[in-house]
Amino acid sequence: MAPSPLANNHILRTREHEESKSAAAHHVPGELEKLAVRGRRLARLCRGCHRSPSPLGIAATADGAGSRILHAASSRSDAELSARGVGNGDDQAVSGGVSESPCLRIALVGAGGFGTYTCELIDRQPEIELVGVADTDAGKAQRLGNDRGVPFWTEHRALLDECDCDAVAIVTTHSTHRDIAVDAAAAGRHIFCEKTMAITVADCHDMVEAADTHGVKLMVGHKRRFRPASAAIRRALGTDGLGRPLAVNVRGFFGRRITGFWRERSLCGGLLYWAGVHDVDTLRYLFGEVASVYAVLGPKARPEVSDQEDAISVALTFQSGMVGSLQVSTFYPMATYQTAFGFDIVCERGGVSYNPHDLTITTHLEDQPPGVVRLEHNSPDGAYDREWSSFAAWVLRDEAPVLTGQDGLRCVEILQAAYLSAATGTRVDLPLDRNERRPFDDLS
Numbered sequence: 001m002a003p004s005p006l007a008n009n010h011i012l013r014t015r016e017h018e019e020s021k022s023a024a025a026h027h028v029p030g031e032l033e034k035l036a037v038r039g040r041r042l043a044r045l046c047r048g049c050h051r052s053p054s055p056l057g058i059a060a061t062a063d064g065a066g067s068r069i070l071h072a073a074s075s076r077s078d079a080e081l082s083a084r085g086v087g088n089g090d091d092q093a094v095s096g097g098v099s100e101s102p103c104l105r106i107a108l109v110g111a112g113g114f115g116t117y118t119c120e121l122i123d124r125q126p127e128i129e130l131v132g133v134a135d136t137d138a139g140k141a142q143r144l145g146n147d148r149g150v151p152f153w154t155e156h157r158a159l160l161d162e163c164d165c166d167a168v169a170i171v172t173t174h175s176t177h178r179d180i181a182v183d184a185a186a187a188g189r190h191i192f193c194e195k196t197m198a199i200t201v202a203d204c205h206d207m208v209e210a211a212d213t214h215g216v217k218l219m220v221g222h223k224r225r226f227r228p229a230s231a232a233i234r235r236a237l238g239t240d241g242l243g244r245p246l247a248v249n250v251r252g253f254f255g256r257r258i259t260g261f262w263r264e265r266s267l268c269g270g271l272l273y274w275a276g277v278h279d280v281d282t283l284r285y286l287f288g289e290v291a292s293v294y295a296v297l298g299p300k301a302r303p304e305v306s307d308q309e310d311a312i313s314v315a316l317t318f319q320s321g322m323v324g325s326l327q328v329s330t331f332y333p334m335a336t337y338q339t340a341f342g343f344d345i346v347c348e349r350g351g352v353s354y355n356p357h358d359l360t361i362t363t364h365l366e367d368q369p370p371g372v373v374r375l376e377h378n379s380p381d382g383a384y385d386r387e388w389s390s391f392a393a394w395v396l397r398d399e400a401p402v403l404t405g406q407d408g409l410r411c412v413e414i415l416q417a418a419y420l421s422a423a424t425g426t427r428v429d430l431p432l433d434r435n436e437r438r439p440f441d442d443l444s
């Protein structure tokens with residue numbers, strides 16, 4: 001792979017700043033801390049961390065709104081910091097006492113619900129700096145840009161032209177990931193793409209090829225495999241005497257009223273693309289690659305909720321020969337999204353089960369009493385942090401990544417195969433042909 005465009009790209013960061021961001025990873029920041037981070041970010045921007053803001057960004061500043069918000073945040077933080085006897089990190093950077101370390105400057109494309117949350121995840125990363133935001137919804141772009149004190153755009157190509165970023169985080173509707181990623185790669189930007197990587201394998205291949213061609217790195221955000229439960233299941237499967245896994249069942253029944261782009265197959269892909277995708281990746285993480293897929297859809301009972309299936313059942317055969325099944329439906333009030341997706345695993349001489357309701361992992365060897373481990377939590381926070389720090393380490397120091405575009409592609413392959421199977425009534429073998437037709441057009 002070609003050398004990172006970051007090779008000579010360092011900015012000065014103060015120890016105080018690093019400590020404040022690392023501290024923020026361990027507690028919920030108060031207003032004062034948030035203002036401090038924002039103030040330092042603004043000072044960096046003033047020193048020229050970005051090239052030129054978009055016409056929209058200039059307009060926002062010219063009408064006063066943007067500059068007022070930014071100025072207020074900056075001066076409050078400086079004043080309050082100084083009242084507490086805490087120096088301003090950027091002043092120190094100018095006057096000495098600094099350490100120099102590389103920083104990954106990232107721009108966010110997609111200022112919706114998860115894009116907004118992604119800014120908080122980036123804040124927790126000592127090596128990553130948010131430097132711009134884009135969203136086709138001008139109001140959302142402006143709101144998040146102003147809130148984070150960074151320039152904003154309404155078009156990702158304009159951001160790529162004008163924002164001095166090393167990487168982009170793609171946090172938009174699934175149907176748009178391909179074009180944004182291909183453009184970002186062509187512009188020499190590394191890519192963190194939220195799951196689901198894209199809607200078709202053809203799009204995923206385009207993204208992987210674009211990254212390879214232009215020598216940039218591409219990570220896909222399948223965080224579930226890093227949550228405590230996934231690690232605990234993996235540990236349990238390693239129990240002496242259990243033998244090989246033979247079969248797995250994942251029950252993804254929960255109650256949730258879906259809104260926004262998730263309701264439309266053309267933007268989202270289908271129920272599996274949002275409610276099953278994390279578990280498809282976790283299954284790969286635990287049991288290896290899938291060899292074939294067979295799927296059926298349940299009756300469409302609630303057209304007012306979405307234009308996708310209300311229930312889907314997927315049978316998987318892994319390359320190891322083990323079999324698996326995954327059922328998903330969102331009309332099951334006995335569980336939430338958080339308490340769904342329990343695992344039952346049959347092994348040669350026993351079994352492992354994960355119950356997300358009480359966070360227990362039970363390992364049961366034949367002729368022995370069961371061993372039960374209760375997790376303290378199954379919070380995604382550590383998983384998000386691990387993804388993001390791995391992305392920074394991959395780009396900045398070429399350390400091995402925890403997830404790549406290939407992981408995203410393999411997942412989409414399984415999803416597309418499931419819908420293809422449901423449309424044709426046949427088992428679908430993997431890998432899929434790159435130009436395999438979109439199965440959705442055949443689904444009612």
Ligand SMILES: NC(=O)c1ccc[n+]([C@@H]2O[C@H](COP(=O)([O-])OP(=O)(O)OC[C@H]3O[C@@H](n4cnc5c(N)ncnc54)[C@H](O)[C@@H]3O)[C@@H](O)[C@H]2O)c1
Nearest residue numbers: 110111112113114115135136137171172173176194195196
């Ligand atoms: N890893 C996780 O735990 C997790 C959780 C939630 C969402 N996500 C993922 O995050 C992504 C976004 O989900 P969300 O819940 O924030 O959706 P959302 O609808 O709240 O936000 C999507 C945003 O993208 C913008 N957008 C659409 N097309 C665009 C384009 N071409 N250029 C720029 N902006 C564009 C929309 O205007 C919207 O503001 C999806 O890929 C989703 O699967 C991941």
